[in-house]
Amino acid sequence: MSKLTNRRQIRHVAPILALAIVGIAVSVTVWGVTVASENRTLVQEFSGRANNQAAALQNGVNGYLDKLYAVRALFDSSNQPITRKEFEGFSNSLLAGHAAILNIGWIPRVKNEDRAAHELAAVHDGLLDYHIRAIAPDGTLPVSPKREEYFPKFYSTEPRTSRVYGLDNNDGGVREQVIAHIRDADVLSSSPPLVLHIGRGDRRGFWAGLPVYARGSPHKTVEDRRRNLLGIIQGVFQIGVMTDTIAAGIKSPTRLYLFAPKAALSDPPIYFTSRLANGSMGPRSQAELAAGMHRSFPLDFGDVQWTLVVTPEAANLMSTGHILSSILLICGLLLSAGLTVFFRTARRYARNVEIAKNTLEITNDKLGKQKIMLDAALENMSQGLCMFDADGCILLFNTRYANMMGLSADSLKSKSLLDLIKLRKAAGEFTGNPEEFFARVVALRARVNSIPG
Numbered sequence: 001m002s003k004l005t006n007r008r009q010i011r012h013v014a015p016i017l018a019l020a021i022v023g024i025a026v027s028v029t030v031w032g033v034t035v036a037s038e039n040r041t042l043v044q045e046f047s048g049r050a051n052n053q054a055a056a057l058q059n060g061v062n063g064y065l066d067k068l069y070a071v072r073a074l075f076d077s078s079n080q081p082i083t084r085k086e087f088e089g090f091s092n093s094l095l096a097g098h099a100a101i102l103n104i105g106w107i108p109r110v111k112n113e114d115r116a117a118h119e120l121a122a123v124h125d126g127l128l129d130y131h132i133r134a135i136a137p138d139g140t141l142p143v144s145p146k147r148e149e150y151f152p153k154f155y156s157t158e159p160r161t162s163r164v165y166g167l168d169n170n171d172g173g174v175r176e177q178v179i180a181h182i183r184d185a186d187v188l189s190s191s192p193p194l195v196l197h198i199g200r201g202d203r204r205g206f207w208a209g210l211p212v213y214a215r216g217s218p219h220k221t222v223e224d225r226r227r228n229l230l231g232i233i234q235g236v237f238q239i240g241v242m243t244d245t246i247a248a249g250i251k252s253p254t255r256l257y258l259f260a261p262k263a264a265l266s267d268p269p270i271y272f273t274s275r276l277a278n279g280s281m282g283p284r285s286q287a288e289l290a291a292g293m294h295r296s297f298p299l300d301f302g303d304v305q306w307t308l309v310v311t312p313e314a315a316n317l318m319s320t321g322h323i324l325s326s327i328l329l330i331c332g333l334l335l336s337a338g339l340t341v342f343f344r345t346a347r348r349y350a351r352n353v354e355i356a357k358n359t360l361e362i363t364n365d366k367l368g369k370q371k372i373m374l375d376a377a378l379e380n381m382s383q384g385l386c387m388f389d390a391d392g393c394i395l396l397f398n399t400r401y402a403n404m405m406g407l408s409a410d411s412l413k414s415k416s417l418l419d420l421i422k423l424r425k426a427a428g429e430f431t432g433n434p435e436e437f438f439a440r441v442v443a444l445r446a447r448v449n450s451i452p453g
Contacts (some may be wrong), residue, residue: 021444042292049252050295050310057256058299060246064101064237065188065302067094068210071104071233075212082106084125087155095157100242101235102198102205104205107169107179108231112148119166126160133166144168151179152230154169158198169232182209183229184222188302193260193270195237202240204270209234241270252277253313259286261304270306272308274313325442390445392438394419417441 072271074090077081077433091104110118115132122130132152134144142165144150151169158164169175174192182189190208199205209232213219217228243258268283286296289309299306346406384401388394393416402412415423424430 020245046254047295049254050297051312053247053250053252053254053256054295054299054308055252055298057246059296061149061242061299061301064098064242065208065235067098067101067104068188068208068233070094071106072210072212075230075233076166076215079215080153084155088157091155091157095192098245100238100245102238103157103164103236105153105234106165106231107151107209107234108154109229110150110152112146112150115150115165118152118154120343122154122165130166132168134168143168153234154231157307161328172196179209179232182211182232183225185303186219186225187210189337190301190304196236196238198236199238199241202271203238204240205236206301207234207236232373240273243271243273247273247275255281255311255313257284257286257289257309257311258299259307259309260385261306262302263307265290269309296341386420388417392442401449 019304051170067158068160071087071091071094074086074282087106091431094104095101108118110132119130129345132150133141136142144152147168147170149170152166153164153169154166156162169179178189178191182360186206188210191206193204193206196203196205198435211223211232212230214228214230218224219228239258243256247256252275255274256272258271259267259269263286265287266285268285272281272283274281286307286309289311292311294311295307297308297310299308379398381398381400384398385402386394386397386401397409397412399409402409405412405423407415418434419431421434425432
């Protein structure tokens, strides 16, 4: 008798269990589709912010380097040599409000036979004890040995007492290489990153130069440029101040990492900052940043390309944007449980009708009230809901769900679980195989119904 009772109970429970499984499967499917949609939105929003950051920085860098073109225009437009007073007045006017430009200078090309006259002219201009000087390994500034030609800093926006005057950039090292490239290519180019002797805070920076050729002389070929070069317009820039100044008005939840030209993937950034100053951050290589969400951009300093990497401010950005999908999953599971209980109750009522027909009216009344409440709940809830039977056919749904699927109520009634999964597949919101997924649900339902009874 006990075994017979257990079998009957199993037969009554199996359909309800299958219904619950289908409800859970649908809830998980809707959750997965919503998560995928939220992820796409988050990636698009971050990409937009990163693009804006990169464009703003590139425009800002170009604006700083344009100051050198303005100074060259001063030289190109004059029939007479530019005096120190003219240079200082014009260049200082360009520096107003641009703290990242530490100084602008004029580096003339001085041949050895003109060295004495050049040094005497500097003394007459008020640069006492001016000599073309080299930079020794110990940091001293001895008088430069005899060379075929020199590139000393002659004019500058720095005070005339500064030690920079007379320093020869034709030093046989990086400075000379950069000047030779600027001269031969007729381009605005920049030096590798270096530690500046002036400036405040983080003094890492670079200098950029622009060639000036003799007015009216050709400079179409490399030979012409080497023969007719007058000198180099030079600007010295502080990287941190430049980046902070350009991005000062942008309050974006991003972090910026700036890498030197030709930096290896394992090299640390030259500069990094948080646009919201939200928590501490340290230097991270490009290889480390590539492991998470990021965007990389080339950043041109003249004809030299640096690399900007932008990352989200929040390390867990992908998880913080899934509030809606989490709510949908929880509500779906709760509603599946509630409806399962409802149908279990309905079946129990049906069995009671067979046992006691005199309670039919009361039972039907209760069921009618619950159905009214259910219909009202379904149509007034903010989430879409659709329930399926054990065969994957629709049992009920609300208008919100039909709208989410982009279907009318009449057309939705004719759809099955498999049909809906295929529609999501066609829309790109489901990456699996619809038939395989549906087959797994049907197989699970079959296993439940195969329990001996």
